[in-house]
Amino acid sequence: MERSCQFARLFEPAKIGNLELKNRLITTAMVTLLNDGDWLPSERLTQYFERKARGGWGLIITEDYSICPEAKTFEKMLGLWSDDQIGPNARMVERVHAAGGKICAQIFHPGRQTTQSLAGSTPVAPSAIREPSMRDTPRALKVEEIKEIIDLFAHAALRAQKAGFDMVEIHGAHGYLVSEFFSPYANKRLDQYGGSITNRARFALEVVEAIREKVGKDFPISFRMNVTDGVEGGVTVEDAIVLAKLLEQQGVDLINCSQGMYVSREVIMPPTAVPPAKYAKNAARIKRAVSIPVTAVGRIIDPNMAEALLETDQADFIAMGRGCLADPSFPKKAQTGNVEWIIQCIGCCQGCTGQINTGNHVSCMLNPLTGFESEYDLQPTEERKKVMVVGGGIAGCEAAIAAARKGHDVVLCEKSDSLGGQWLQASIALGKEGFSSFGAWQSNELRELGVEVRLETDVTSDYIVQEDPDAVIVATGSYSWCPPIPGLDEASNIIDARELLTKGDCPTGKIAVLGGGLVGAETALYLAEHGCQVEIFELLDEIAAEAIAAPRKLLLESLRQRNVAMHVSSKVLQVGEDFLVVKHNEEQMLFNGFDHVVTALGARRNEELDDLESAYTGEIVFAGDAKQAKNALGNIREGFEAGLAV
Numbered sequence: 279m280e281r282s283c284q285f286a287r288l289f290e291p292a293k294i295g296n297l298e299l300k301n302r303l304i305t306t307a308m309v310t311l312l313n314d315g316d317w318l319p320s321e322r323l324t325q326y327f328e329r330k331a332r333g334g335w336g337l338i339i340t341e342d343y344s345i346c347p348e349a350k351t352f353e354k355m356l357g358l359w360s361d362d363q364i365g366p367n368a369r370m371v372e373r374v375h376a377a378g379g380k381i382c383a384q385i386f387h388p389g390r391q392t393t394q395s396l397a398g399s400t401p402v403a404p405s406a407i408r409e410p411s412m413r414d415t416p417r418a419l420k421v422e423e424i425k426e427i428i429d430l431f432a433h434a435a436l437r438a439q440k441a442g443f444d445m446v447e448i449h450g451a452h453g454y455l456v457s458e459f460f461s462p463y464a465n466k467r468l469d470q471y472g473g474s475i476t477n478r479a480r481f482a483l484e485v486v487e488a489i490r491e492k493v494g495k496d497f498p499i500s501f502r503m504n505v506t507d508g509v510e511g512g513v514t515v516e517d518a519i520v521l522a523k524l525l526e527q528q529g530v531d532l533i534n535c536s537q538g539m540y541v542s543r544e545v546i547m548p549p550t551a552v553p554p555a556k557y558a559k560n561a562a563r564i565k566r567a568v569s570i571p572v573t574a575v576g577r578i579i580d581p582n583m584a585e586a587l588l589e590t591d592q593a594d595f596i597a598m599g600r601g602c603l604a605d606p607s608f609p610k611k612a613q614t615g616n617v618e619w620i621i622q623c624i625g626c627c628q629g630c631t632g633q634i635n636t637g638n639h640v641s642c643m644l645n646p647l648t649g650f651e652s653e654y655d656l657q658p659t660e661e662r663k664k665v666m667v668v669g670g671g672i673a674g675c676e677a678a679i680a681a682a683r684k685g686h687d688v689v690l691c692e693k694s695d696s697l698g699g700q701w702l703q704a705s706i707a708l709g710k711e712g713f714s715s716f717g718a719w720q721s722n723e724l725r726e727l728g729v730e731v732r733l734e735t736d737v738t739s740d741y742i743v744q745e746d747p748d749a750v751i752v753a754t755g756s757y758s759w760c761p762p763i764p765g766l767d768e769a770s771n772i773i774d775a776r777e778l779l780t781k782g783d784c785p786t787g788k789i790a791v792l793g794g795g796l797v798g799a800e801t802a803l804y805l806a807e808h809g810c811q812v813e814i815f816e817l818l819d820e821i822a823a824e825a826i827a828a829p830r831k832l833l834l835e836s837l838r839q840r841n842v843a844m845h846v847s848s849k850v851l852q853v854g855e856d857f858l859v860v861k862h863n864e865e866q867m868l869f870n871g872f873d874h875v876v877t878a879l880g881a882r883r884n885e886e887l888d889d890l891e892s893a894y895t896g897e898i899v900f901a902g903d904a905k906q907a908k909n910a911l912g913n914i915r916e917g918f919e920a921g922l923a924v
């Protein structure tokens with residue numbers, strides 16, 4: 279449904295230097311690992327960009343291109359360090375242009391934020407100081423090497439221009455080489471490239487100067503800069519204002535604000551618990567200091583928020599990273615007034631950073647097509663079937679949506695009185711309130727696609743036989759499971775974590791949480807937030823070990839702030855009415871005085887419909903936890919694939 283556009287500022291054409299953009303929405307650079315390890319854009323990467331272009335973004339910024347083979351942070355990088363790389367990039371750029379997009383190449387050198395094995399030699403940096411989250415200590419660059427790197431930047435920019443990119447962006451943020459030089463946290467040099475703020479800015483300014491000389495005065499140059507490093511002793515907003523003014527004088531056309539370094543990666547990619555648009559106020563200060571355009575970034579997740587930032591003059595452009603992974607059609611939907619159809623990024627970091635950090639290509643937990651643009655057959659079916667989906671958790675809903683989009687006639691049955699399943703519990707955890715937006719999106723889609731939803735419907739094999747669908751997708755989820763612990767079954771004060779979060783009625787007093795995985799840790803935080811005195815007992819040597827680094831760091835900080843005691847490497851041997859016997863490092867210990875014991879020890883697949891095959895002869899597909907208990911990332915994809923498979 280097309281409605282009039284309510285976002286006048288967002289969809290106003292605007293310029294960066296001489297580059298005219300149709301709107302003020304920019305997708306930021308994001309590593310994708312979608313290439314084939316040959317430094318060149320792959321067909322998959324091209325389709326990923328084409329989808330964004332069709333989605334209506336004013337400008338797409340690519341992931342960081344290496345300026346030399348040593349500038350490597352992953353096995354699969356893009357490169358602009360050889361003239362042979364111009365042609366293949368030109369073909370990708372042409373396709374993006376043909377899809378209606380404008381595209382900018384980001385170029386970078388990682389400095390000390392890489393490893394010896396990736397770089398092929400000792401990493402280099404302004405000073406020989408190890409980045410706290412990295413293994414290897416870099417060596418300090420000599421002045422002649424600095425000049426060589428500046429030259430590499432200039433040549434990479436020229437290749438980007440020759441390939442037809444609409445703009446080039448210097449990656450001067452996130453603790454990579456250019457930002458290391460400017461940061462007093464990383465740069466302890468005593469020569470002309472260190473010490474005073476002017477000296478620390480010198481490298482960035484010389485890179486800009488060299489690029490400008492190569493690309494000429496009309497080719498737009500963006501500089502991505504840290505407005506704060508997010509660490510003590512790092513770049514502050516005041517420092518960034520000085521740099522922004524110098525960059526403007528040097529001929530930069532856009533200041534693309536960002537923040538954070540590897541050691542403060544939760545600042546680079548603010549997770550769910552961080553308030554939306556938290557860092558926009560820093561961009562606003564840069565904007566007031568310069569007259570070239572400035573972007574704001576960081577969990578700007580809905581068009582109303584974006585419009586408000588523009589209207590209040592906090593930025594000239596709105597940059598989104600994960601927002602465009604969650605919904606590449608964000609601009610189109612916003613422009614046509616279909617805001618409720620936007621899949622809003624929830625900051626979970628699971629499908630994007632979580633996948634990249636384990637060497638997989640980029641994806642989005644909420645949007646199974648992201649990063650998989652060419653991998654699914656989305657053509658409408660020629661054989662319309664009656665499909666029954668059993669279970670209205672996120673996997674079941676996703677399956678119903680995918681099957682209905684294929685053109686099937688879908689009925690979705692859910693035992694409880696609402697859709698969402700475990701997702702509802704996840705949304706209750708502190709700082710994850712934003713998760714509910716995805717449930718709302720799924721409900722909208724189901725309604726729009728005409729899926730018949732039957733709540734409070736307990737589906738048995740007999741029910742299915744009676745209904746006689748052509749295919750059944752079993753997405754009945756999982757149940758909480760506890761290993762046999764002496765006393766656990768007899769104690770009267772046991773509460774299941776899932777049940778606690780579902781009902782939302784919080785116990786009081788001193789609580790032991792058994793199991794310090796993500797569910798246990800989030801439940802502990804919820805309890806502590808509601809005034810309980812909480813202790814977690816976890817068998818492994820880490821709390822929330824399965825969580826993604828950035829959200830995990832914030833979760834642990836929140837637990838510490840609320841004085842939650844975290845006992846790791848602790849095996850619970852016995853549960854009593856108000857005590858636990860725990861084995862820690864071969865030592866038995868008694869913990870007592872508990873009012874309740876909350877269990878978060880694991881999950882097992884529901885087996886309720888395992889007998890279906892003997893009663894029903896149609897097609898049966900198991901999906902989500904009902905196939906095997908797993909996390910939401912796997913469940914949503916599996917639901918989606920099940921919906922396409924029937």
Ligand SMILES: Cc1cc2nc3c(=O)[nH]c(=O)nc-3n(C[C@H](O)[C@H](O)[C@H](O)COP(=O)(O)O)c2cc1C
Nearest residue numbers: 306307308309341342547576577598599600630631
């Ligand atoms: C998977 C992933 C890869 C990223 N890679 C880059 C990169 O190559 N260059 C860069 O400047 N920023 C990179 N970023 C940071 C984003 O561009 C963006 O600044 C950050 O995600 C915050 O914006 P958001 O809240 O809109 O996602 C990356 C972020 C993610 C999630």
Ligand code: SF4
Nearest residue numbers: 623626627629642643
């Ligand atoms: S995986 Fe999570 S954080 Fe990443 S883009 Fe999707 S919703 Fe956002």
